[in-house]
Each structure stands twice: as C-alpha cells, then as structure tokens.
Amino acid sequence: MNSPLSVAVPWSLSHYLPLNGFHPLYRALFEAKPEWVRLAAWDSIELSHRLRGDQRFQHEMMAEVQRDMEAKRRCATRIEQDYFAHFWAPNLSLTRLLPGDIEFHHTAPFPSLERPFVFHCESFAPIFFPFAHQGTGSLVATDDLRSHYKAIFEHPLCLGISSHLPQTLGDISRFFGSSLIDERLFSSRIGMHxxxxxxxxxxxxxxxxxxxxxxxxxxxxxxxxxxxxxxxxxxxxxxxxxxxxxxxxxxxxxxxxxxxxxxxxxxxxxxxxxxxxxxxxxxxxxxxxxxxxxxxxxxxxxxxxxxxxxxxxxxxxxxxxxxxxxxxxxxxxxxxxxxxxxxxxxxxxxxxxxxxxxxxxxxxxxxxxxxxxxxxxxxxxxxxxxxxxxxxxxxxxxxxxxxxxEGFSGQAFSENFWSQVQQRYQALPTSARSAIAPRRPWQEISYCLLEQSDWARVFTSPPQPVARLHTGLGQVTELGGCFIALPGNCAVDLHDWSPLAEYVDSAAPPLIFAADIKGLGGRYLGCPTSEQGGSLRRRLVSYVAECLMPYPAVYTRAARVLKVLRRVHRAVNRYLPARVARARSAVATLSADIELVIQGLKGLNIIRCGHLFYAVPQGAGEFSQARAEAGKYSLCLSGTSLKDVLRKVEALPDQGPEDIELVEQDVQGFNIIRYGRMFYAIPMNDGAFDIARVQLGQYRSLFSGETVLAVRQAIHGNVS
Known part of the structure; x- marks a missing residue:
C-alpha cells in the first residue's frame, strides 16, 4: 500500500498566464489522483477575501513577500533577474507557504528549492519561457540558459523531470549533457480527465x-x-x-x-x-x-x-x-x-x-x-x-x-505518474524529505486552499483572461476559476491578476474575486471609466504583441518598455487627486453594501457586508454590522469569505425535534415555540410547528425574536 504523499501545487502553475495555469493536459492528475495523494493549492477567491478582511493575515503574508522580494533583488546574473521578474517573487512566497511534502511544476520550472519538487513538460522550448518560444528557430543566450536551468534540475531537491514525449526527454538529455539530470528523467503516460x-x-x-x-x-x-x-x-x-x-x-x-x-x-x-x-x-x-x-x-x-x-x-x-x-x-x-x-x-x-x-x-x-x-x-x-x-x-x-x-485513460495517467513520483520521493534521504517547518499556522492557511470539488471549476475556466461583462463603469473578467471585477478600463499588468498585487504594488487595481458573476454582488457597476480609450489600448497592445511574438528578443524588450510606461501612467494617475478620489469613493461605496446570501441555514441568515460575511439568527431583524461587531446578536459567526462562515455554521449542532419546545400557549391566539436559539409565535389553529413552513412563509401570521419577551411584545403590538 502506498504511503500518503502531500503535494503543493505552486502559485506559478495556478496563475502564471503564459503557461496557461491549470492546463487541461494535467487535469487527470488532480481529479483522478489516488487516495493517498493530498493536494494543496491556493484558492484566489478565499485568499483575496482573507487578505482584505484579516489585517493580521495580510501583514504576516506581506512580511513573507517582502523577504523574498528583497532576496531576489540581489540576483547575481541578468538571466536570474529576468527569471524572477517574469515569475514574480510574491509567487515564490505563495508557493513556499503552501503545505506539502513536494512541489509539482509543469511546462516551465519555478520551484522554491526549499523542498523536493517534480517537473513535467510536453515540449522542450517552453521549459525556458520567457527566454525561449516555440517557432522562433533558435535558442538565445544558450550558455546562460543552460547554466541557470542546469542548477535547478541538478539541485538535490529535484525528484525528477518527466514527459510523455520521448523526443522531449532526448532533447533535455542532449541540451544539458549531465549524467545527474539523465538519472532524473522518466517517461510518463498521458490522459484526459x-x-x-x-x-x-x-x-x-x-x-x-x-x-x-x-x-x-x-x-x-x-x-x-x-x-x-x-x-x-x-x-x-x-x-x-x-x-x-x-x-x-x-x-x-x-x-x-x-x-x-x-x-x-x-x-x-x-x-x-x-x-x-x-x-x-x-x-x-x-x-x-x-x-x-x-x-x-x-x-x-x-x-x-x-x-x-x-x-x-x-x-x-x-x-x-x-x-x-x-x-x-x-x-x-x-x-x-x-x-x-x-x-x-x-x-x-x-x-x-x-x-x-x-x-x-x-x-x-x-x-x-x-x-x-x-x-x-x-x-x-x-x-x-x-x-x-x-x-x-x-x-x-x-x-x-x-x-x-485505453491509451489516454486519465486514471492510468494519474496512477502511473504519482506512483513514480512517490518512489522517487521515498528514495531521498530522510533529511531531504522533511518538509520545511511552517512559518504560519497551517490551519489558517487551510481556509484559503482549493477543495476537491473546486478542481473542475479551475480546470474548465479560461486559463487566460476572457472578458465577460463591461458596464461602462467596471468590467468582469473570467480567469482560472474566478470571476474578477475590476474598475473601468484600467491597464492590467501580468501580475496584477494576483490577489496579492494591490498589496505589493500600490498602482495595481483593486480586484474583487468570486466563483460566479452573481457572487460579485454588482460591484462592477461603480467604477468610473473611459471605455473607448481603454478598449483601443487593449486592441493596440494585443495587435503589437501578435506581430512581435515570432521575435522573442524584440518581444521581451517591448514588454519591458510597456511595463515601464504603464507604471509611469499609474504613478501620474496617483497624483491626480480628483480622479483618485472618485475611484476610491466608488470602491468604498461598493465595499459597504449588504446582501442576503443564504436564508434559513440552521436557523441563521448569512449576510455579506462589504468584504466580510456574517451568520446571524434568522429572526433578528435588519442586519447591522455595528450590532454584529459589538456582539449584540444572540449568535453571530463571521468570516472573511462565504466558505469560511459556512464551515462555522456546519460545525454547529443540528437542531432536531428535541430542539423544539412549546414555551407559552394561547397568547392572544398564538403559541410561542422555541426552536433552537429562536422563538416563534404561530396561530394556534395552524397545526404543529414546522421550521420549513416558517422558511417558506406558509403560516397565516408569524412573529419571531431572540427572546420570549420580544415575541410577546410583537404579538401585543400587532394583534388587537
């Protein structure tokens, strides 16, 4: 029997756009994984909610990010500097903080080099992205490329390099000419989900x-x-x-x-x-x-x-x-x-x-x-x-x-691949197999990870940004299993799509993440924009990028120039007080809205207020955030995301028949019933109490409250 293997799925795999994030080629490895494989990957939605709603979490996360950014600024060679600029040091932080025995990387490697990792690819040239592209006819700066990537693949923590194409494995061997790397090459199957x-x-x-x-x-x-x-x-x-x-x-x-x-x-x-x-x-x-x-x-x-x-x-x-x-x-x-x-x-x-x-x-x-x-x-x-x-x-x-x-069985692909990875992991010395001691409580991070039911969402969603909605005041883009609301037609750099971006770069636009458009709560409606100009800019950039793609050296230089120009543009905008004030006012207005998300779950209503979620008793009247923060509800559960609050609600004991009690009878023709933590008054002639009838509004008249006195006063005040 195979022993458990915990796998960290790096942020670069999840969200580095040119590598197509959660590429469908690898879907079977996630959805058809053996029971003994555990996966850990960040959920952009949950991570975004927690960063916005939990100041302590945000500060500690940013301390980790700053540490990595400072370290990578001191890179010795130009290729190292470009490597970390493209893959972004904050992505390294997110990868490093994930729980797991090993890391899994595909297409182009970006390991933390703090625990064992395995790498899988289909084609040879994309391994060196962004320094090499398919179809260009050559590899540039070959000696520098070989030196940089050889250090990665010869590192003691490299478990193996795998491909389902024999030609790719042969080219890797020829390019590096390393007996150590040759020992780490292994062939895999391939398959669909x-x-x-x-x-x-x-x-x-x-x-x-x-x-x-x-x-x-x-x-x-x-x-x-x-x-x-x-x-x-x-x-x-x-x-x-x-x-x-x-x-x-x-x-x-x-x-x-x-x-x-x-x-x-x-x-x-x-x-x-x-x-x-x-x-x-x-x-x-x-x-x-x-x-x-x-x-x-x-x-x-x-x-x-x-x-x-x-x-x-x-x-x-x-x-x-x-x-x-x-x-x-x-x-x-x-x-x-x-x-x-x-x-x-x-x-x-x-x-x-x-x-x-x-x-x-x-x-x-x-x-x-x-x-x-x-x-x-x-x-x-x-x-x-x-x-x-x-x-x-x-x-x-x-x-x-x-x-x-038969040949493209996802189940066979997954079992074959993970079994080979586990064998290589177990062959490592015990010291190398020991995962790094976490710098944060894993329980806190676990709330921000994808669950097994989320894999279909991220693998079937566009791996590159696709516009879904444009209101003239804001827009919605779908990417990597998320619907993302962003203000107006603001320029969005590659790394701005990360939930970390606005905390790393003050010029990055504030983004709102949700699993569907409804989950955005209309927050794409209130940001000023100039639609025509933004649309024209995007079309022009897209056209120029298309033309330059066959020329990687020119393409890379142009991308750098564009990045500098965008940062200058943003810096100028920060010093235009009127425009900034309007944008901040719109965001503040949107973040203060209140929405009933779920009604009557275990006698509780779940409310979204701005970026926070609350579960309060169903009969507690109109929701007040001040009342919730002051602890004046008989029960109040809060969290930075809907998933967070649902976990807490599900942990509450179920309210079965033993939670129903007749408290007072015939109060001006009403019986007062206690159900769980709430009290309800129903007409005496309407039959037995049923919480489902309460939730469906099927009683001729109904009063509710958190105390018997409150319900009795409601009866006396409304029944003559």
Whole structure:
C-alpha cells in the first residue's frame, strides 16, 4: 500500500498566464489522483477575501513577500533577474507557504528549492519561457540558459523531470549533457480527465452532409489562428464547396480581419457567400462541456497546425471526431496515420531542424505557400477517400475512440505518474524529505486552499483572461476559476491578476474575486471609466504583441518598455487627486453594501457586508454590522469569505425535534415555540410547528425574536 504523499501545487502553475495555469493536459492528475495523494493549492477567491478582511493575515503574508522580494533583488546574473521578474517573487512566497511534502511544476520550472519538487513538460522550448518560444528557430543566450536551468534540475531537491514525449526527454538529455539530470528523467503516460474518458455513445449525421470542426487552441487563444491552420481549413472548404452545399464547417475561433485572411490565400468573395451558410463562426468562449458537445456532433476535427495541440486531439478522438493533423513533432504519440486519424505530411520536414550548437530539435514557423498548397491538396485527397467510404470512416472513428479510452485513460495517467513520483520521493534521504517547518499556522492557511470539488471549476475556466461583462463603469473578467471585477478600463499588468498585487504594488487595481458573476454582488457597476480609450489600448497592445511574438528578443524588450510606461501612467494617475478620489469613493461605496446570501441555514441568515460575511439568527431583524461587531446578536459567526462562515455554521449542532419546545400557549391566539436559539409565535389553529413552513412563509401570521419577551411584545403590538 502506498504511503500518503502531500503535494503543493505552486502559485506559478495556478496563475502564471503564459503557461496557461491549470492546463487541461494535467487535469487527470488532480481529479483522478489516488487516495493517498493530498493536494494543496491556493484558492484566489478565499485568499483575496482573507487578505482584505484579516489585517493580521495580510501583514504576516506581506512580511513573507517582502523577504523574498528583497532576496531576489540581489540576483547575481541578468538571466536570474529576468527569471524572477517574469515569475514574480510574491509567487515564490505563495508557493513556499503552501503545505506539502513536494512541489509539482509543469511546462516551465519555478520551484522554491526549499523542498523536493517534480517537473513535467510536453515540449522542450517552453521549459525556458520567457527566454525561449516555440517557432522562433533558435535558442538565445544558450550558455546562460543552460547554466541557470542546469542548477535547478541538478539541485538535490529535484525528484525528477518527466514527459510523455520521448523526443522531449532526448532533447533535455542532449541540451544539458549531465549524467545527474539523465538519472532524473522518466517517461510518463498521458490522459484526459476521468469524465471525458468514460465511453459515451456519439451520434453523427450522415456523411453526405459532413460537419467539420476547427478550433484555434484548447485555451481558445485568439492570436494563433494561422499557426493552427485556420486559413488552410478555409481553403480546403473552398475547394470542396465552391458554392454552399450540404456540409458545414464550424470555426470555433475569432475571425481574423479580411486583410490577414487575404494575405494567407483565402478568397474573401467566396468566404462572404459562405459565412452564416456553410461556414459558421463561433467567436465567444465556450465552456469545456459546450466544446465537448460540439466535438460530439462533428465528423472530422481539422487541425492542420504548425505545432502539437494534444488536449484537443484527445478530446476529438474521445468524441468520435476523426482527427486530421500534421506530422509536427509529437503527433505520433497521439495519432497513427490511416488507423485512428489522418496525418498530413510536410510540416516536420519544412519547420523542424536540429540545432548545430545544442543538438536539440528546434522549429521555425514561417509563411510557406508551397507547404500550404501541399497541405490543402492532401486534405482534399485524403478526406475525399475517407468520406466516400462510410465503412472505412466508421473503422477509423472506432479506432480513435478506442485509443482515447485505453491509451489516454486519465486514471492510468494519474496512477502511473504519482506512483513514480512517490518512489522517487521515498528514495531521498530522510533529511531531504522533511518538509520545511511552517512559518504560519497551517490551519489558517487551510481556509484559503482549493477543495476537491473546486478542481473542475479551475480546470474548465479560461486559463487566460476572457472578458465577460463591461458596464461602462467596471468590467468582469473570467480567469482560472474566478470571476474578477475590476474598475473601468484600467491597464492590467501580468501580475496584477494576483490577489496579492494591490498589496505589493500600490498602482495595481483593486480586484474583487468570486466563483460566479452573481457572487460579485454588482460591484462592477461603480467604477468610473473611459471605455473607448481603454478598449483601443487593449486592441493596440494585443495587435503589437501578435506581430512581435515570432521575435522573442524584440518581444521581451517591448514588454519591458510597456511595463515601464504603464507604471509611469499609474504613478501620474496617483497624483491626480480628483480622479483618485472618485475611484476610491466608488470602491468604498461598493465595499459597504449588504446582501442576503443564504436564508434559513440552521436557523441563521448569512449576510455579506462589504468584504466580510456574517451568520446571524434568522429572526433578528435588519442586519447591522455595528450590532454584529459589538456582539449584540444572540449568535453571530463571521468570516472573511462565504466558505469560511459556512464551515462555522456546519460545525454547529443540528437542531432536531428535541430542539423544539412549546414555551407559552394561547397568547392572544398564538403559541410561542422555541426552536433552537429562536422563538416563534404561530396561530394556534395552524397545526404543529414546522421550521420549513416558517422558511417558506406558509403560516397565516408569524412573529419571531431572540427572546420570549420580544415575541410577546410583537404579538401585543400587532394583534388587537
């Protein structure tokens, strides 16, 4: 039997946006974890509530953050300085403070190096983010990169480096040339989350009216339409249907502007005739369930992409949408050509080469009209043969579903991975396995952690900011399982999305976090804004970032300049008294609002007042925060979040039949009943007392109070 293993899920995994936070590739490791694995990750909502409502917690947390920020300011090399600037020292503090025997990191490492850690990745280049990007054709400052990351992976606390792609493990070995790192490399399975792995029947329409689906990426990033091959899907569709026919092509992505489409060979006149007829654009963000439902209706999943996008391939195969992919590096781990999908040739030969200096495989994305023409012709011939033969299509579809169920089992992926991690952890010396002594009481931190039921929320939510609502006075963005209210169109830097940001940087905007829009309580309605200017700025920044992405050195310098300009802009705004006063006044007004959140839970009402939550007796009348703080309720439970108060309410003893007592009979036609800590007066002729009838308002008349005297006075004052 496996012994318990406690795993800290670092803040950088949860919220570092370019790494896609809780990436769906790793969902099975969390939702299908073995019973002996315990996970600890910060909940942005709970952390935000406690920072805002608990001054002692806030001060102690900031003391930890300041300690790390001071230490990282003294970094010796430029690459270290940039590393901590991008990953942000406060993220290191949050990682370090989490309870756990080990840390789990994915895609790019950012360990605290204060306890053992394990690292998993799919591709090689993203390991070095932000210093390297896929598709750039080279690695910059290779010697510095090797030195910095070699120190991380050779550190005594590194348990292992894992990947499900043999090519990635080979490149890691070649790049570092370290026997110590080689000993820590291990291969893993890969798989989808458990619900998706359950075999469910799929029903498709007839093949003579085929439904094709193209999506831009698993996280629905708007900026990679052409890298995913969206223009090739449109060109293929034009060759297949010069005029609108029975087939449908669903483009689940933002539509690029006409100039970019035309520049990539799309016939705009043809496109306009087909849009809303045989071509349907779905530009809004789709939930994981909606996307799965869309895949279950599609016959073919089109992915003529320049790079691997594994999650969407697995989802499509599970949903019975035959994947059509390219032979880019890593595709062979997922799709076998002409067995469970179609693999188009030419991308690997055109885009990938072995770097002479390091020996690793490097890809370079660049416009290649000849390759585009070849891929379109392959789509026509290969898909034409498949769709013309229903039996052959059914065979490929069945093989794809079988591979999804067996080869991509989330349960098998999770059990295999965590078992290997535990073996490596147990092989460490006892001294190295000892977790650092906590600097804070873990009970206090435990209130701010995700619970098992929260994993679906964070994994199915956008891993990058998606605008959900704009009122003209404030806006709501969804990110990482949270709905976030922020004032106006204020500029938001990368790290401003953290609940810590406003306490670390006075120029960061104040953010309100909730699990849904309703939970924000309308607090996005009261912050002044200039909508047009902010929207224009965001579009301009997004466009420039798109253009510079293929040039990492220029992109990095531009990002630094933008960051400086934003800080200057904020600093200037702080010295504009009128504007600042209006914003602070709006925030203060919003934080003072009162909302009834839950009624009648164990005889208590749960009230939100500003950023705090209270549970008070149901019949105590209109809520008063001053009365609550003065201790003048017969019972008052308070907390910095709804979850915090619910825990306290649930800890109260249940009020069963033995908690009901007839106190006085026939007081002007009413019986006075004690139920728990409250007293109720109900008409004598309305039958036995039932708290459910009280909560539903089903008595002809009802009086309640915290004392018998209060109820008796209410009867005498209202009944003649």
């Amino acid at each position: 458990v619900d998706a792995s359950v075999s469910r029947p799929v029903t498709k329409g007839p093949l003579d009216a085929p439904l094709f689906l193209f999506i831009n990426s698993a996280n629905q990033n708007r900026g990679n339409f052409f890298l995913r091959g969206g223009h090739l899907a449109l060109r293929y569709w034009q060759a297949l249907f010069p005029e609108p026919g029975a087939g449908r092509l669903i483009m689940r992505c933002a539509r690029p502007i006409d100039a970019l489409l035309a520049d990539n060979g799309v016939d705009l006149d043809w496109l306009r005739r087909h849009e809303r007829r045989s071509i349907i654009w779905i530009e809004d963000y789709l939930s994981a369930d909606d996307l799965d439902a869309l895949m279950r209706t599609a016959h073919v999943f089109l992915l003529p992409s320049a790079s691997l996008h594994s999650v969407s391939i697995m989802q499509a195969m599970n949903a019975g949408a035959v994947p059509v992919v390219t032979d880019t590096l890593g595709t062979d781990r997922y799709v076998a050509d002409d067995v469970d999908g179609i693999v188009l040739k030419g991308v690997y030969a055109s885009n990938w080469h072995r770097d002479e200096k390091t020996g690793v495989m490097i890809d370079r994305y660049q416009r290649n009209p000849a390759l585009d023409d070849s891929l379109v012709q392959q789509l026509l011939s290969r898909l034409g043969e498949l769709l013309a033969n229903p039996d052959r299509y059914a065979s490929v579809q069945a093989a794809a579903r079988a591979k999804a169920a």
